[in-house]
Amino acid sequence: MSGNYDVQQVCKNGHQITGSYNIRPDKRKDFCQECGETTIIACPSCGEAIEGTQIKARPDYSGGRSGHSGIVPGSPVGVPDYCSNCGKPYPWRENTIVAAIQMFAELGIDENEESTIDEDMHNIAKDIPQAKPSAMRIKRICDKYGTVAYNVVMEFASKTAAEVLKNQ
Ligand SMILES: [Zn+2]
Ligand SMILES: [Zn+2]
Secondary structure, three states, rough: OOEEEEEEEOOOOOEEEEEOOOOOHHHOOOOOOOOOOEEEEEEOOOOOEEEEEEEEEOOOOOOOOOOOOOOEEEOOOOOOEOOOOOOEEEEHHHHEEEEEEHHHHHHHHOOHHHHHHHHHHHHOOOOOOOOOHHHHHHHHHHHHHHHHHHHHHHHOOOHHHHHHHHHH
């Protein structure tokens, strides 16, 4: 059964509920125990299921005598940041980026900075070539506001962006 994956349930703030939604229905939850947020099992943009643990056949399976289906969950799986089907950030990722943009707006960035900040913040979250020029612009803003601003962007900055941002 290799190559088969279960579905993952995650709260909208990014806390994993279970990586084995189908095999372990007893682990499902409507609300997150850590933050009280509602939970999802699919990408809100395209509806594709969030990939969970790899499903493995039980090595000792001999025909359903114990009432099991003969499959068990594989190793724990991490919470992904982006949908592999449509490429959009999941709500927890998007909310982190939006919160950072809002915080920078509170700090009082100028019109020029405001015109590119949305794209720049989304770019620095990824390991992509555009993360570098975006990180340069974000760094210029961070330099004006200091540690508080840096701490916010470093929370989600990709390796590519962090190299630029740390290089003071
Ligand atoms: Zn939560
Ligand atoms: Zn999607």
